[in-house]
Amino acid sequence: MPEIIKIEHMTKDYGNGRGIFDFNISINEGEVYGLVGTNGSGKTTTMRHLMGFLAPDSGSCEIGGINCRKHSDQIMKRVGYVPGQIDFPDVGSGTNFLNIQAQYLGIADMSYTEELIDLFKIDTSAPLKRMSKGMKQKMALVAAFMAKPDILLLDEPSTGLDPVMRDTLIDLILEQKKRGATVFMSSHIFKELEDTCDKVTFIHNGKVINTVGRDLYNEDMPRLYRVGFADEGQYLEFKDHTGFQIQSSNDTYKHLMAAVPMNEMNSFVRELSNYDMRYMRYVPYSLEMYYKNNIETGGNV
Amino acid sequence: MFSLPLFKQSVKSNWVMWASITGVMSVLCAQFSALKMTQPLLFVIFYGMMTTILPAIYVLVTANKLIAGQIDRGSMAYILSTPVKRSTVVFTQGVFLVGSLVAMFGIETLVHLAVNAAKPITLATALGNSDLGIQGDLTASMIVQVNLSALVVCIAIAAVCFMFSGIFNSTKYSIGLSGIFVGVNILANMLAMFGSLGVSGLDKFKYLTICSFYDYKSVLFSHNDWITKMIFPAAIAVAALTIGSAVFKKKDLPL
Numbered sequence: 001m002p003e004i005i006k007i008e009h010m011t012k013d014y015g016n017g018r019g020i021f022d023f024n025i026s027i028n029e030g031e032v033y034g035l036v037g038t039n040g041s042g043k044t045t046t047m048r049h050l051m052g053f054l055a056p057d058s059g060s061c062e063i064g065g066i067n068c069r070k071h072s073d074q075i076m077k078r079v080g081y082v083p084g085q086i087d088f089p090d091v092g093s094g095t096n097f098l099n100i101q102a103q104y105l106g107i108a109d110m111s112y113t114e115e116l117i118d119l120f121k122i123d124t125s126a127p128l129k130r131m132s133k134g135m136k137q138k139m140a141l142v143a144a145f146m147a148k149p150d151i152l153l154l155d156e157p158s159t160g161l162d163p164v165m166r167d168t169l170i171d172l173i174l175e176q177k178k179r180g181a182t183v184f185m186s187s188h189i190f191k192e193l194e195d196t197c198d199k200v201t202f203i204h205n206g207k208v209i210n211t212v213g214r215d216l217y218n219e220d221m222p223r224l225y226r227v228g229f230a231d232e233g234q235y236l237e238f239k240d241h242t243g244f245q246i247q248s249s250n251d252t253y254k255h256l257m258a259a260v261p262m263n264e265m266n267s268f269v270r271e272l273s274n275y276d277m278r279y280m281r282y283v284p285y286s287l288e289m290y291y292k293n294n295i296e297t298g299g300n301v
Numbered sequence: 302m303f304s305l306p307l308f309k310q311s312v313k314s315n316w317v318m319w320a321s322i323t324g325v326m327s328v329l330c331a332q333f334s335a336l337k338m339t340q341p342l343l344f345v346i347f348y349g350m351m352t353t354i355l356p357a358i359y360v361l362v363t364a365n366k367l368i369a370g371q372i373d374r375g376s377m378a379y380i381l382s383t384p385v386k387r388s389t390v391v392f393t394q395g396v397f398l399v400g401s402l403v404a405m406f407g408i409e410t411l412v413h414l415a416v417n418a419a420k421p422i423t424l425a426t427a428l429g430n431s432d433l434g435i436q437g438d439l440t441a442s443m444i445v446q447v448n449l450s451a452l453v454v455c456i457a458i459a460a461v462c463f464m465f466s467g468i469f470n471s472t473k474y475s476i477g478l479s480g481i482f483v484g485v486n487i488l489a490n491m492l493a494m495f496g497s498l499g500v501s502g503l504d505k506f507k508y509l510t511i512c513s514f515y516d517y518k519s520v521l522f523s524h525n526d527w528i529t530k531m532i533f534p535a536a537i538a539v540a541a542l543t544i545g546s547a548v549f550k551k552k553d554l555p556l
Contacts, residue, residue: 076381
């Protein structure tokens with residue numbers, strides 16, 4: 001798959017340590033790519049550069065070989081964008097807004113737009129100013145997806161959506177991927193990134209920490225189990241004597257997290273059968289854990 | 302270069318303000334030119350003050366809404382995330398602003414022409430002063446010329462407000478500086494008017510206001526000063542529009 005989005009040594013310094021510094025991101029055509037970071041880490045700034053709204057202090061970003069800042073109008077023919085900050089033009093109802101967007105985008109056939117409106121269950125006849133946060137977000141999503149763009153830049157697309165709608169959004173993103181679209185989305189909700197993204201880049205305080213691919217969820221990776229003990233003595237005994245690696249433990253609540261290699265599941269259960277357990281729970285390894293292990297506690301931040 | 306959907310959008314979100322100001326201006330114009338009681342104030346009050354104050358209010362609010370307001374709110378993102386160039390946006394909005402002023406003065410002029418055709422008045426009456434030794438009636442061509450002179454000055458005010466709107470991302474700076482500019486010009490114009498009515502010392506204020514380039518007296522006295530005076534506001538308008546567009550095209554947008 002050819003590279004479609006290229007960010008090279010891009011720096012934008014807002015002073016006081018704010019901004020983004022020496023970003024390098026490469027996204028191939030057809031990929032769903034996630035950008036994760038805390039508030040103020042530079043997600044929106046990155047998106048704004050790709051949209052050509054901001055000019056980098058140094059470095060560059062390109063979409064499809066075209067410089068994002070210099071020829072953004074050419075890029076916009078292929079891009080759908082959900083801004084991080086949702087506020088609509090002063091044009092009355094939602095229907096009005098979507099019709100005007102369709103004119104800008106040169107869409108004559110509104111059937112896909114209607115489909116999206118049904119999918120998100122929006123009452124577009126309502127005035128934009130009266131819409132709730134979630135409704136506004138759904139309007140923004142329809143506006144971004146309605147032209148079936150090749151490239152989708154989604155800045156925290158699930159903000160304000162209820163859990164059901166968030167799942168609808170995830171399905172929609174996967175559908176876009178299926179038809180070959182490239183999706184670049186930022187989020188701090190790990191679930192939606194896990195369910196959709198092929199690759200995820202972690203950023204913190206304006207710096208790229210690292211990029212992980214799907215192989216983060218390697219099938220052969222040790223599985224994590226959380227075990228709660230009824231008795232403190234047994235808890236300590238297991239903690240001190242087991243051959244399994246203890247990832248974390250909590251003495252107050254007498255539970256611990258053990259990493260169990262795939263082929264040692266049986267011996268793990270056999271060993272535990274000697275103990276008085278309160279519960280045992282499988283903990284899927286998630287981006288969130290990765291984030292906590294590598295970013296928050298990592299020395300490289 | 303020009304985006305019809307954006308133009309329609311601007312019409313949709315600004316027509317109420319435009320229609321009310323145009324309405325007020327037309328009604329005032331009809332009143333001042335038709336009623337015996339107010340006819341002597343037609344030029345001193347209506348053409349002297351109203352034709353700059355009313356459009357200036359419209360322009361102050363609208364110029365800010367056309368660019369800076371949409372960036373501050375973030376709604377400009379929906380326009381710029383489509384294949385519409387920034388230069389197209391600024392050009393279209395500029396055309397709308399200038400065009401709406403032309404339409405405003407066009408309607409007001411038509412109203413005045415209609416009233417004047419029905420009830421012609423002499424220049425002496427219209428100026429409220431028979432000591433000037435001025436003869437004859439107020440003609441249709443004079444009305445058109447006076448309005449043209451006022452229009453060009455209003456376009457210059459609009460252009461300066463538009464420039465601030467294009468330069469700043471934040472409404473508070475855009476409307477603040479536009480407000481100061483409009484306020485100073487209008488206030489100085491009013492003080493200068495009192496100066497011209499005989500309050501000595503105040504006439505110096507005419508050097509502080511762009512409205513001095515609007516010279517209805519020169520039209521009424523059949524001088525050609527008003528034509529040469531139009532060059533300055535026209536130049537200011539062109540310069541301000543150019544600067545505003547150039548900055549808007551280059552600057553960083555927080556969208």
